[in-house]
Amino acid sequence: MTTTERHPIRSAEAAAKQVSPSTAPKKRKRISTAEKKRRRAGWLMITPSVIHVGLWTLIPVIATFYLSFTDYGIFAAPKWIWFDNYVEMFNDAVFMQSIGNTVWYTFWTVPVSMAVAVVVAVLLNQGLKLQKFYRTAFFLPQVTATVAIAMVWLWIFNPQYGLLNAMLETLGLPGQAWLVDPQWALPAVILVGAWQGIGIKMLIYIAALQNIDESLYEAASLDGASSIRKFFSITVPMLKPATFFVFIISIIGAFQVFDQIYVLTDGGPANATTMMTYEVYRSAFQEFRMGMASAQSVVLFAFLLFVTLISRRVTKEED
């Protein structure tokens, strides 16, 4: 008997247990005093977290939904206006542009940083010399303040003194006004986003790579598989759970991009790099329109929920 076959006796017992709840006699399970104490202790232990989540997450989320239907400018009580904020938002060319920019930013940063991260993770998992140094170097952008990083990139992108144009010049290529030319500003921001996102993804991939059973590679080697074949036939499939996780957190992160836009371009030039989060910030703290900012946040939330559900569905189907 193989391990996948079901034991006839156990199966029968299991079937017997699967009686419809409506027809099964309700037996009240007696809980021992020790069990009660354990449960009470459990509740006590999670209470701080529940209070924290309720106070700082649940209430703000509910408040955001409520405020999105109001005209709330801080200085006076919110006034219920039904869907006016949503109608105005979807008729606002700048907000629509911010949606387009956010989707475009996500479309490029997520796959690019994931692809680079997995390659770097595989390379750094080979037992290279100075492995720790490289891992630290790749992870450094993740633990460095985005504002500090953005300041460095401001220099790199500087049309006159910047590193990027200097490199292009040595190659005989024309330099660009990276952050002030609408044609180049968004790609420049995408480049920074993709680069900055590599570190954390690489770390997750390295952890996942270390969980892959070495015997799979050994068996493949015996069968004469090349390194590339092993990568695509073993590594990539075995990294699937990690890839899904990285994919989801990357999308969420990309949709929430804010600080580098704030420092690098301020949404410009001519709104070329404005993002949904930046518009939320503008509505809330520059225009004092908290109701509108809440409505924009709800739309951002809806986008993230939609993308996450689609990703889950796709992954489930593949499984």
Place this chain on the structure above:
Amino acid sequence: MRRTASVAMVALLGLGLAACSAGEADADLNPDEVSGEISLLTPIFEGSPGQDLLEDELLPQFYEEYPNVTVNVDYTTYGNLNEKLTTAVVSGLVPDVMLMGVGWIEAFADKGVLADLGELGLSEDELKESYTDEIVEAGMWDGNVYAVPIMLDTRFGVARMDILKEAGYDSPPSSWEELIEIAEATTVRSDNGSLERAGFDMMSLDARQAFETMLFSAGGALFNEDATEPAFNSDEGVAALGLMADLVNKYEVEDIGFTSTDDIVNPLINGRAAMGIAHNNLWTQALEADESVLDDLEPFVIQGDASGMFFGGTLATVANNSKNPQAARALLEFLSSPDAALAANEQRGNVPALTELLDSDYVQSNRFVQFAMENLDVAQREGGPSQWLEVRGDFAPAVQGALLGQKTPEEALDDLAALVQTAIDR
């Protein structure tokens, strides 16, 4: 001397108080009777030098005069001031004394956050004895005084006279036509056409403020007189933005991206621009970066159909719900007194708002600050409606859109005016 001046200022304000208002709130401050703990939110005095000035020099002088008052300082920057004030208002913890910018008073006064200083004894007429009219009006809303100016930030034209002289010009431009002519003559491009020196730089300054300076030089205004409608899309506004766009696209005296607001060294200091619109602190920057260029930097008012000079600045306000209004008022008066204001201006390289400080050593030793003060009568401010803070962020994209050729100046300004009008009507 500082203490004497502070006392004199308090006495002066006290006199005005007795002259123009009645009631208990109008009584002069008796330092022994003024007490309490108050908070000060300040976007100036940030960083170590500013903090040292405030805490080691200014506040001890204040405490000497008002020993029963304690001041808790909350430092911020103009970049974060909006968030600070917004969250303060929402949480109901509005600081007793708030320093805020020109263009900000209208919004917070309209919403009832600020105390009417008239009720504390400060009248418009009295302030106009010490400040130019436009500066006093920057602190007013709906006919009442809500803020007292401390320092100004001005923008005006600056020319590198060594470069202009090389090109055969002895003085800065005195009209738009001359500005175009000199800018073209001083622009330098390499053989492959890349820009090496801009004839007239507008990009190292915030796009909104650059446009406003040009708008004022065209004789235009941001809003109509009662600030109920935008006026910047008038013929003057279109001409001003048209000139800016032409300087880039037609006369090619500057390229997009040649300079930026992030540049560490101003292009006028390192010779990458022959002329430009600059902040008065360019003098201080040059003093630190390259003293040798100071003699060659010549300030000028950009002259079109009118005189183009822009001013922003910092004003002191008192919260409407302050629990210690007398202590808050005492601090406001102290910070806006000649000595304290002079020290703050000197530390930041800014322009004192008080007319009497024109004769001070600091102003006389800083040619740009002196120039700014001598021309304050033509300087105009931004703002106007209570929605200014809501809409000011829309100006830069509109101006950039015109400079990039995405829209004509007329289209850009009309679209912007529609946005602004919607906000005003909201």
